[in-house]
Amino acid sequence: xxxxxxxxxxxxxxxxxxxxxxxxxxxxxxxxxxxxxxxxxxxxxxxxxxxxxxxxxxxxxxxxxxxxxxxxxxxxxxxxxxxxxxxxxxxxxxxxxxxxxxxxxxxxxxxxxxxxxxxxxxxxxxxxxxxxxxxxxxxxxxxxxxxxxxxxxxxxxxxxxxxxxxxxxxxxxxxxxxxxxxxxxxxxxxxxxxxxxxxxxxxxxxxxxxxxxxxxxxxxxxxxxxxxxxxxxxxxxx
Amino acid sequence: xxxxxxxxxxxxxxxxxxxxxxxxxxxxxxxxxxxxxxxxxxxxxxxxxxxxxxxxxxxxxxxxxxxxxxxxxxxxxxxxxxxxxxxxxxxxxxxxxxxxxxxxxxxxxxxxxxxxxxxxxxxxxxxxxxxxxxxxxxxxxxxxxxxxxxxxxxxxxxxxxxxxxxxxxxxxxxxxxxxxxxxxxxxxxxxxxxxxxxxxxxxxxxxxxxxxxxxxxxxxxxxxxxxxxxxxxxxxxxxxxxxxxxxxxxxxxxxx
Ligand SMILES: Nc1ncnc2c1ncn2[C@@H]1O[C@H](COP(=O)(O)OP(=O)(O)OP(=O)(O)O)[C@@H](O)[C@H]1O
Ligand SMILES: [Mg+2]
Numbered sequence: 474x475x476x477x478x479x480x481x482x483x484x485x486x487x488x489x490x491x492x493x494x495x496x497x498x499x500x501x502x503x504x505x506x507x508x509x510x511x512x513x514x515x516x517x518x519x520x521x522x523x524x525x526x527x528x529x530x531x532x533x534x535x536x537x538x539x540x541x542x543x544x545x546x547x548x549x550x551x552x553x554x555x556x557x558x559x560x561x562x563x564x565x566x567x568x569x570x571x572x573x574x575x576x577x578x579x580x581x582x583x584x585x586x587x588x589x590x591x592x593x594x595x596x597x598x599x600x601x602x603x604x605x606x607x608x609x610x611x612x613x614x615x616x617x618x619x620x621x622x623x624x625x626x627x628x629x630x631x632x633x634x635x636x637x638x639x640x641x642x643x644x645x646x647x648x649x650x651x652x653x654x655x656x657x658x659x660x661x662x663x664x665x666x667x668x669x670x671x672x673x674x675x676x677x678x679x680x681x682x683x684x685x686x687x688x689x690x691x692x693x694x695x696x697x698x699x700x701x702x703x704x705x706x707x708x709x710x711x
Numbered sequence: 712x713x714x715x716x717x718x719x720x721x722x723x724x725x726x727x728x729x730x731x732x733x734x735x736x737x738x739x740x741x742x743x744x745x746x747x748x749x750x751x752x753x754x755x756x757x758x759x760x761x762x763x764x765x766x767x768x769x770x771x772x773x774x775x776x777x778x779x780x781x782x783x784x785x786x787x788x789x790x791x792x793x794x795x796x797x798x799x800x801x802x803x804x805x806x807x808x809x810x811x812x813x814x815x816x817x818x819x820x821x822x823x824x825x826x827x828x829x830x831x832x833x834x835x836x837x838x839x840x841x842x843x844x845x846x847x848x849x850x851x852x853x854x855x856x857x858x859x860x861x862x863x864x865x866x867x868x869x870x871x872x873x874x875x876x877x878x879x880x881x882x883x884x885x886x887x888x889x890x891x892x893x894x895x896x897x898x899x900x901x902x903x904x905x906x907x908x909x910x911x912x913x914x915x916x917x918x919x920x921x922x923x924x925x926x927x928x929x930x931x932x933x934x935x936x937x938x939x940x941x942x943x944x945x946x947x948x949x950x951x952x953x954x955x956x957x958x959x960x961x962x963x964x965x966x967x
Binding site (some may be wrong): 612623630705 | 789799803861938
């Protein structure tokens with residue numbers, strides 16, 4: 474009895490992984506998920522930090538009014554609409570004649586993530602004491618020099634936890650690119666089930682792979698946190 | 712006559728919205744002077760000081776420094792601020808930089824280009840800045856703190872480092888906004904002593920303070936501010952021992 478059960482499990486596992494080199498499908502899906510998430514995180518961080526800086530400089534100096542209005546409109550629209558619709562709009566309308574679904578997915582999630590990163594980074598900038606900018610400027614440093622050496626490093630440190638939260642959400646959320654037929658990790662279990670009529674192991678395997686990526690991100694977060702928190706502990710290790 | 716003023720304030724005005732905080736202030740600050748600004752809370756002392764290096768943009772009048780009206784928005788204020796040190800009530804050391812980096816940041820960032828033009832390498836110039844920063848730390852007896860972050864220091868240590876950080880730029884004038892108000896009483900002395908020391912070396916200073924004993928000791932001239940104007944000014948002796956303006960008399964009665 475036990476032997477029969479074990480044999481059936483091994484057979485299901487074999488069909489889910491080994492037959493037809495199906496393990497390659499998981500890796501391909503995982504690769505696509507990582508590519509989409511990585512490019513999206515990069516685009517999102519650049520857009521988000523840029524708009525948060527616009528907001529901060531506008532608050533400190535009154536400049537960049539037009540950019541600030543643009544930032545507000547962008548954030549409102551992106552946060553106010555479902556990401557699935559944003560994906561479909563980019564895929565079926567804006568980039569209808571471009572067949573690189575992977576890049577369209579990455580761009581969609583980058584633009585989407587940018588709005589959330591902007592809010593996170595805005596809070597990060599606001600958590601930096603006003604006196605830091607004043608001290609930099611009083612020494613004759615420019616706004617930008619002070620931003621670069623003093624404000625941005627402190628803001629990044631302050632918003633690291635929500636930022637990594639956003640990245641983790643991003644990795645999992647990219648699973649909806651399956652809607653427009655992109656072969657990401659979330660799409661693979663369905664694909665394999667359509668051939669083996671067995672969902673169990675494909676779903677488990679995909680889940681474990683997502684989990685590994687997320688745990689890796691968490692680890693990265695801890696490493697960065699440690700690196701950046703040296704100014705709380707006293708001795709600088711240089 | 713006296714030599715040329717370092718800072719000449721002409722008809723300075725500052726308002727926040729409809730609130731007039733500074734009302735037509737004119738005064739000249741001459742090389743070597745220690746001008747102490749006193750007055751009740753809200754009388755505009757900080758705003759006046761912060762207008763001198765345009766941390767607050769004046770809404771009217773002129774501030775002539777190095778022959779330039781720095782109140783003019785078209786002026787590149789950074790160049791002029793490099794010659795005006797400022798010390799804040801809350802110290803404002805850079806939290807993400809070590810003590811040594813705090814002192815070196817502005818000289819290195821601002822003057823490296825010039826040093827390279829004069830034939831030095833970047834590394835040589837940085838080392839020069841480092842040595843100068845270490846000398847400043849030795850001067851205040853804190854060379855052993857060079858590589859720690861500000862969060863581990865006492866208030867008195869922070870403020871003394873903030874003072875030498877400003878000195879590292881070789882300013883022509885130093886502005887102090889209540890440099891001891893955020894300190895525990897036992898640390899006030901060490902900071903005031905450092906300021907006195909710098910004063911005795913001939914630095915031109917504008918100091919906002921509530922420490923009347925210190926004001927009397929260090930000031931060459933005292934300004935009493937009231938409701939955004941200079942209500943009375945004079946030597947410490949004149950102002951403290953023989954005040955003329957009823958508001959000055961009232962203020963001194965309350966604080967002495
Ligand atoms: N950024 C600002 N926005 C609006 N009002 C301000 C601002 N800064 C200062 N004020 C107002 O200007 C007036 C003068 O303030 P200021 O800080 O110059 O006074 P002060 O003499 O330094 O007082 P204190 O002894 O309490 O430091 C106050 O009424 C204050 O509320
Ligand atoms: Mg004040």
